[in-house]
Amino acid sequence: MEVWSFMILLTGHVAAQTVNLPRPVCAVKGSSVTLPCSFKPALKDRQELQIVRVVWCKNHLICQRQTPTVYDSESKTNDPRFLYLGDKRTNCTLQIRDVREVDNATFRFRMEAVDMSGHFTNQTGVTVSVVDETELRIESSSDDGVRSEGQNITLLCTSHCSTHQLNITWFRDGHALSETGPALQLSTLTAGDSGNYTCGLKTSHSPPYSLHVIATGQSVGLPLIIGVVLGVLLVLCALILAIFIIKRKLSAAAADKNQAAGVMDDVPQRDEDFLSPAEVEVSYSIIKFKHNKQARPEPEGGDTIIYSSVANQE
Known part of the structure; x- marks a missing residue:
């Protein structure tokens, strides 16, 4: 905020007025802009003079009675786009609504007191720049x-x-x-x-x-970790299941092989498998013949046993 003061040295008393205005302000077309403003009335006999009129004008140095104004506390035809947010004691803030290109100007504040010594216009004012x-x-x-x-x-x-x-x-x-x-x-x-x-x-x-x-925060990291762990567990389960199936197949194959070997052991062996080569060349057959009950004369000595010896020679 810039402070602008005006002091008048008079016989018997000192009158001082102060107006605080912002630096140049930018305003965008169609928007609203606020010009913060505060003031201090003049003193007379150590008492503040009562302010009876406040005025905002545009591009005029004095803002006197005949000067066109954007706001006048004594006027009933003020432009509704200019809203006075202040009072007649210390606040002189002005708001410009629906900013237009014509508002690209310098605005000045003037106060008038019950005593003419308290009239004052801040000639520096505040410049408004309108942009698109x-x-x-x-x-x-x-x-x-x-x-x-x-x-x-x-x-x-x-x-x-x-x-x-x-x-x-x-x-x-x-x-x-x-x-x-x-x-x-x-x-x-x-x-x-x-x-x-x-x-x-x-x-x-x-x-x-x-x-x-x-998405790298905690709320996402926990499901990601859970997903990775589940994936690893699934892979391990699949690997264990594959190993189990392979072992089952190997065990079944070994059992089938052992069973086949047992069947071969139960097959009867031929006598030739247990005879020596010399014994294989000779075979003996013993045949016992019994007589029928026919009435045939039996020789002495009872039954007749006939031994037959067969020799096979090469």
Whole structure:
């Protein structure tokens, strides 16, 4: 704030007036801009003079009675775009609504007291520069627009001049957000905060700012770890099952082989397998013949046993 004072040295008393106004202000077309202002009336006999009239004019040095004004406390035909937010004691703040190109000017404040010695106009005034809203742009605390889940980011809707007084609306992927104002603070980011952000006023928006939130926070890391563990367990289970099946097949094959060998052992061996070569050359056959009950004369000595010896020789 700049302080501008005017002091008048008079016989018997000192009158002093003070007006505090901001530095030059930027205003975007279609927006509202506020010109903060405060004042201190003149003193007379150590008592503040009562202010009976306050005036805001445009591009005039004195703002006297015949000067066109944007606001006059004694007028009933003030332009509704100019709203006086002050009073007649200390506050002289003026708000300009629906800023237009014609508002690109210097605005001055004047106060008038019950005593003419208390009349004062701040001739320096405050300069308002009107810019087109297409000059808005977004800056952020992240240079590349990439953040991880759980982190914070602040988006600023800026212009080549200050935008702290602008009634700015924020959008994500074309949908209006509830937050307003030049700064958009996003805390504890989630994947749902990813998108294209724009800021704007009535008719146009800034170029989009792309924000990408990487899902690496705790809420995503735990399911990822669980998934990896389950995957490893599934692989181990499959490996164990494969080993079990292979062992079962090997055991079954060995059992079949042993069973086949046992069957071969149960097959009767031929006598030739247990005879020596010399014994194989000679075979004996003993045949016992018994007589029938026919009436045949039997020789003495009972039954007749006939031995037959067969020799096979090469």
